[in-house]
Amino acid sequence: MLMTGVIRMTTAYTSIEHRPLFTSTNLPGDGQRPEAMQGHWVLARVGKRVLRPGGLELTRKMLDALAITPEDRVIEFAPGLGVTARMVLQKQFRSYQAVEREPRAVENLREQLKGTCAEIVQGRAQTTGLPSGSASVVYGEAMLSMQCTEDKSRIIAEARRLLQVGGRYGIHELCFRSDQVSDHLRREIQAAMAKEIHVGVQPLLRREWASLFENHDIKVIWSAEAPMNLLEPRRLLSDEGISGALRVGFNIFRDSMLRQRVFAMRRVFQKYQQHIGAIAIVGVTISNAQ
DSSP states (O other), X not given: OHHHHHHHHGGGOSOOOOOOOOOOOXXXXXXXXXXXXOHHHHHHHTTOOOOOTTHHHHHHHHHHXXXXXXXXXXXXXXXXTSHHHHHHHTXXXXXXXXXXXXXXXXXXXXXXXXXXXOEXXXXXXXXXXXXXXXXXXXXXXXXXXXXXXXXXXXXXXXXXXXXXXXXXXXXEEEEESOTTOOHHHHHHHHHHHHHHHSSOOOOEEXXXXXXXXXXXXXXXXXXXXXXXXXXXXXXXXXXXHHHHHHHHHHHHHHOHHHHHHHHHHHHHHHHTTTTEEEEEEEXXXXXXXX
């Protein structure tokens, strides 16, 4: 059981980095029954703060590869609960803007990041409305995987439009772990994940992610992969800390409907763990956006 695994493993972790808690209860999905909510908001409802497929470790590696400097103008797509935003705001940079679609997530982010230099813009990653060439770093996590092929391309094109020549673009997404995944298995995995997460899920092969970059004149300069262990006890402890992992476990077991949703998602992740992983990629723009 998930909770049992978390409790057993707390004794193996003597030094866990404490994460600032996201305290607002006004989360997207309020008013919906748990069985109708999208999976990422179900996880947020039980107290899960890190909703990235490769966990904080892969996020940190992506940020290291982006190499943000005091001269950089940073734009984040779909910051969600703001965990990565807080990591970036600890760095030195010229400006930081976040583009978030969900109105309640925008409200929460503005509340959470009050007193910082962060600017939170409500909008879509496909059409941010921000000026062309206004950024030197753009990144987004756990959002392209939920888009169809056309919208994946539109979002990357928008990132390219926002970036100046030599700007860096980073992603952290779901991927197939082998380039030998059959079309039948791809469709099976997509259908199973969409059924339990309640949103379309379309991971790509690592070479397909790289091709999307190249198709928009973005040269891949770094990539890394990790297992997709989002709901496994060791990853929960690593991402959430001891108190956070116990909070998640407690919330799961006190609400039967949320528990059913979380366990159903975990079963799908475990069933396809040999085929599904996480990938982070960073590229550099090599020409002016058209």
